[in-house]
Amino acid sequence: MLIFSGIVTAFVGAALGVVIDHVSQTKSRRATIILVGSTLGFVIGVGYEAVQQQKEEKQ
Numbered sequence: 001m002l003i004f005s006g007i008v009t010a011f012v013g014a015a016l017g018v019v020i021d022h023v024s025q026t027k028s029r030r031a032t033i034i035l036v037g038s039t040l041g042f043v044i045g046v047g048y049e050a051v052q053q054q055k056e057e058k059q
Helices: 002-024 027-058
Strands: none
Touching: 002 027
8 A cells, every 4th residue: 555655646746747847838857847746746655654554553
């Protein structure tokens, strides 16, 4: 479940990167923006899911 959550939020981060790229209209940095968005999404998703699993184990 941890990796799945990371992948899903990576897709969300990549989509946000595409939106930011479209709004800013900087075509030279498209790949960088999408890569950073998906990486941050993956890290946030994995971290959030890890915290949720840890809370469940404590209860």
